[in-house]
Amino acid sequence: AQSVTQLDSQVPVFEEAPVELRCNYSSSVSVYLFWYVQYPNQGLQLLLKYLSGSTLVESINGFEAEFNKSQTSFHLRKPSVHISDTAEYFCAVSERSGGGADGLTFGKGTHLIIQP
Amino acid sequence: EAGVAQSPRYKIIEKRQSVAFWCNPISGHATLYWYQQILGQGPKLLIQFQNNGVVDDSQLPKDRFSAERLKGVDSTLKIQPAKLEDSAVYLCASSFRDAPGETQYFGPGTRLLVL
Numbered sequence: 001a002q003s004v005t006q007l008d009s010q011v012p013v014f015e016e017a018p019v020e021l022r023c024n025y026s027s028s029v030s031v032y033l034f035w036y037v038q039y040p041n042q043g044l045q046l047l048l049k050y051l052s053g054s055t056l057v058e059s060i061n062g063f064e065a066e067f068n069k070s071q072t073s074f075h076l077r078k079p080s081v082h083i084s085d086t087a088e089y090f091c092a093v094s095e096r097s098g099g100g101a102d103g104l105t106f107g108k109g110t111h112l113i114i115q116p
Numbered sequence: 117e118a119g120v121a122q123s124p125r126y127k128i129i130e131k132r133q134s135v136a137f138w139c140n141p142i143s144g145h146a147t148l149y150w151y152q153q154i155l156g157q158g159p160k161l162l163i164q165f166q167n168n169g170v171v172d173d174s175q176l177p178k179d180r181f182s183a184e185r186l187k188g189v190d191s192t193l194k195i196q197p198a199k200l201e202d203s204a205v206y207l208c209a210s211s212f213r214d215a216p217g218e219t220q221y222f223g224p225g226t227r228l229l230v231l
Binding site for chain 2: 004032036042043044045046049051090092094095096097099100101102103104105106107108109
């Protein structure tokens, strides 16, 4: 079984400032790692994911996350945030199994609040 | 490409009543998931289908919840009878391939309030 911990339920940041949203996971097997975002009044959508290869993955809108196996972390960062980044961010994992697709285990989410 | 469709968007019922939610996944997507998201928490997987077969229903409260995916396309999730603690957003998601790490695409959800 896996678990995901997002320690910060809310992160207020000034516009154009950097931000880091923390995610730690626990699992007895290897996992794939995901960040999903939920903008106000919209459904969950994938921001980025780590499957293999380079431990640093990037999204098209300037976010990046780094997989750290020794610290079992997958923190999300952006060097300069915009008002439009205001949303709920969820970290999730799924088992790296040899079989088919697996359901996701989500953290509780972090509400990113951008202040002008 | 149309996204995952869900209906109704909102539902209010009294405890002990029954309710059903409908999901239409993205065309061609083989895998379908139902998640429950209680306020202040992340989504929790209830059931996963591969085509019309159940892959994982280990977290589905089977005494009151049931789900089916006839013909491997649309799916229905039912609660009978509902309890106060079932108040949540019910999310449907689908993915194209039955492969580890595949991206899941989520619908807008059905918000259920049990009074």
